[in-house]
């Protein structure tokens with residue numbers, strides 16, 4: 001496989017895991033705009049352990065998952081006391097604090113970043129993405145998944161139904177953080193070099209967009225969202241120059257408008273985001289849509305006493 | 306709990322919001338197995354009584370005993386597990402969950418424990434089957450997979466009753482379950498509740514449809530301006546001078562307001 005495709009598949013797999021890490025708290029109604037911060041914790045935990053002690057990749061990635069998961073649970077308690085836009089700001093602030101701490105930390109390379117030994121091939125991330133996808137689908141089919149979605153719809157009624165709202169929210173946040181940590185560990189070992197500038201606010205915004213535009217009601221949403229938005233810019237990368245050549249041959253260099261070039265990728269991405277927010281505010285994949293696609297399942301009509 | 310002590314008992318319960326007294330010294334008992342109506346003009350405090358019993362609000366004063374236990378300080382989340390389940394005047398189903406998922410949420414207090422959280426609820430799960438059976442008993446079996454938000458009002462109203470029942474309650478509290486139902490639906494709701502009552506569940510119902518109240522409940526409590534003004538047989542309620550005054554008075558007030 002060419003290096004180009006290996007790189008794309010690695011990024012795709014990592015983005016899917018990353019998106020699932022954001023999806024689980026979002027499915028319970030907790031918007032997380034600090035994704036890059038959690039991912040950085042996972043990446044730097046794994047990277048640092050690998051660079052400093054030369055431990056095997058399986059150990060370093062597991063370490064990254066645990067550290068991120070524990071931090072997720074610890075900050076969930078204070079952070080989940082806030083609601084709505086304040087929760088978004090709190091998660092955002094968390095990511096900034098992490099970035100600041102890493103930037104000023106000598107053992108973590110500061111602004112220079114660190115080289116990470118222990119290279120992993122693209123298929124390792126792809127296998128993990130498959131496992132995580134199965135795990136999240138399973139999780140959403142359990143009673144835990146049911147309570148997550150119930151809390152998303154109505155916290156007060158969930159409480160009256162006997163759901164321990166705070167515990168479920170903390171667990172959702174912690175599991176999400178652990179998955180995000182996994183995506184960070186895989187990133188560090190796939191690209192052999194990490195710098196904190198790579199875990200910036202734009203990264204947090206993008207991953208949240210994958211989830212919101214993909215749809216937060218089912219486990220299909222993040223998968224579709226992350227895949228679509230990871231591959232689309234790549235597709236545009238080759239489509240745009242071709243379009244440009246075509247328009248130039250048609251109208252010449254000085255047409256009505258200048259033919260689109262590479263930089264239009266982000267314009268198209270932005271326009272698409274706005275269009276989707278308008279026409280599919282609940283995301284590409286909704287509950288009703290999955291329900292319609294499934295085969296009709298006969299219902300037991302027996303009346304029990 | 307002795308054999309004769311009531312299932313639910315309120316003693317001198319009061320509640321106010323920001324200096325506005327909404328419930329004043331309300332006391333009543335509901336015997337196990339009773340079918341009790343809680344009636345009164347709009348704004349009398351009926352829903353607030355439900356909120357106090359289910360733990361949405363804590364009383365400023367007074368005691369609430371349920372099944373032999375003082376519950377005023379029991380967290381709202383734990384009360385459904387004691388056998389207290391309710392529906393809501395404005396439907397509060399989870400709009401993005403399917404019908405059967407809403408019912409399975411109602412089973413939460415029965416499922417219990419950490420382990421239950423990890424069990425899948427798909428296909429042949431015991432919980433899903435029980436939820437589907439419960440729906441079938443209310444002739445709602447055609448709807449399990451539908452997402453609630455898309456269903457008609459009358460159907461959602463019924464599903465709320467089924468969700469409350471899914472917790473296998475000792476006391477079922479329904480807040481205006483027949484509001485917005487047509488006469489056929491109301492009649493079928495009455496038969497359904499009668500069946501639940503005969504199976505041993507105690508019922509407390511807030512309802513404006515006096516036909517339903519008379520045919521379902523033998524006893525009634527009337528509230529007016531947050532005070533109890535009647536507690537006795539349903540059949541005598543409309544002859545009671547205080548009750549007449551409460552309803553006529555409020556009607557006069559309304560007419561004056563419209564004039």
Ligand SMILES: Nc1ncnc2c1ncn2[C@@H]1O[C@H](COP(=O)(O)OP(=O)(O)O)[C@@H](O)[C@H]1O
Pocket residue numbers: 322327345346347348349350351352353354
């Ligand atoms: N949370 C609250 N804050 C302020 N006032 C409230 C609150 N809940 C109920 N009330 C007031 O209490 C009174 C009784 O309301 P409610 O119990 O809903 O009446 P009912 O159900 O009998 O129509 C109303 O005047 C209402 O405005």
Ligand SMILES: [Mg+2]
Pocket residue numbers: 351352353394
């Ligand atoms: Mg009311």
